[in-house]
Amino acid sequence: MIRRPSRPVRVLASALVVGALLTTAACSDGGDSAGGGATPTDLGASPLVRASAATSTPAARLTQAGAEAALITMTDLEGGWTPVKGAEHWDDTLLVGKVDVAAFLTAKTNAADCQRLLDALYDDDLLGKPTGASALAGFQQGDSRLLYQVAAYNPVRLSAALGWLKTLPVKCDQFTATDAKGGKRTVQVTTASVPTQGDARQGLHVTVQGTTNGEPATLTLDVAAVRVGNDAITVTAGGLAGGAHDSLELAVREGAQRLKQVQAGKTPAPGPGRTR
Structure with a gap:
């Protein structure tokens, strides 16, 4: 299916939302040094990545x-x-x-x-x-x-x-x-x-x-x-x-x-x- 090009105002709005989320995440990381922030390891274990890894896991050998x-x-x-x-x-x-x-x-x-x-x-x-x-x-x-x-x-x-x-x-x-x-x-x-x-x-x-x-x-x-x-x-x-x-x-x-x-x-x- 061919998607219609997004309107400029929607692209700008999405960028602002992403920027706000990243700023919020950075603030949260500084507020809990004991492990509340999202480290690179946490990002690698995101639900999306975990799901992708699960689908690529080979099935057990057929007996x-x-x-x-x-x-x-x-x-x-x-x-x-x-x-x-x-x-x-x-x-x-x-x-x-x-x-x-x-x-x-x-x-x-x-x-x-x-x-x-x-x-x-x-x-x-x-x-x-x-x-x-x-x-x-x-x-x-x-x-x-x-x-x-x-x-x-x-x-x-x-x-x-x-x-x-x-x-x-x-x-x-x-x-x-x-x-x-x-x-x-x-x-x-x-x-x-x-x-x-x-x-x-x-x-x-x-x-x-x-x-x-x-x-x-x-x-x-x-x-x-x-x-x-x-x-x-x-x-x-x-x-x-x-x-x-x-x-x-x-x-x-x-x-x-x-x-x-x-x-x-x-x-x-x-x-x-x-x-x-």
């Missing part, structure tokens, strides 16, 4: 128990989502394919990024391999799935991974991948909105058009990654029935708050979508 506590549960999600075991082995085969490098006429290096995206979606490691504790939870609603992950990362690599995700809607807006049998798949990648949570975030909307069991099929995935300190949450939601953006947004809002509470050494409190 395995903390990562598991930060996971959302089915009561954090609206609708008929139910927990599913073995979500780490979902591995949707529509995501398996070799990117057609020849189709990238002017920027063939982008093909490597598109291949990396497909592989990362299949392996559930969009942000790379965690460097610390990690946990995941899976949920299913009809033909739709939602995978939620919490993990600790190297801060430099984490920031780089989020920056990489941001480039994909341009580098990989549409490309072709070929499966092991020679079948062609058309992949489209666009930017998706993500709730304003954490320190940084990026969302993607990915569709893969191909065939399943000889029948035409379209896999639709809504993806979100949110950095909270040196930790992050990733959410992938959707399936052959379409995307699940509303559920993804709810998972991000609830999950980011849970992770913040864990980082602060607290037990995550029930959110608005949770039962007590």
Whole structure:
């Protein structure tokens, strides 16, 4: 927001007030030599400075128990989502394919990024391999799935991974991948909105058009990654029935708050979508 220039009379008035306050403070300092005045040390410990220092204090290292506590549960999600075991082995085969490098006429290096995206979606490691504790939870609603992950990362690599995700809607807006049998798949990648949570975030909307069991099929995935300190949450939601953006947004809002509470050494409190 652009601020209007202050009027001269207000600037003068502010200067007079500041001058008066400084004069008063100097007089008070001389009246109590035992410690009533504001010394340089006192000024350094002002509420503003203390608050700034508090916000820059690094969070405690995420433990395995903390990562598991930060996971959302089915009561954090609206609708008929139910927990599913073995979500780490979902591995949707529509995501398996070799990117057609020849189709990238002017920027063939982008093909490597598109291949990396497909592989990362299949392996559930969009942000790379965690460097610390990690946990995941899976949920299913009809033909739709939602995978939620919490993990600790190297801060430099984490920031780089989020920056990489941001480039994909341009580098990989549409490309072709070929499966092991020679079948062609058309992949489209666009930017998706993500709730304003954490320190940084990026969302993607990915569709893969191909065939399943000889029948035409379209896999639709809504993806979100949110950095909270040196930790992050990733959410992938959707399936052959379409995307699940509303559920993804709810998972991000609830999950980011849970992770913040864990980082602060607290037990995550029930959110608005949770039962007590």
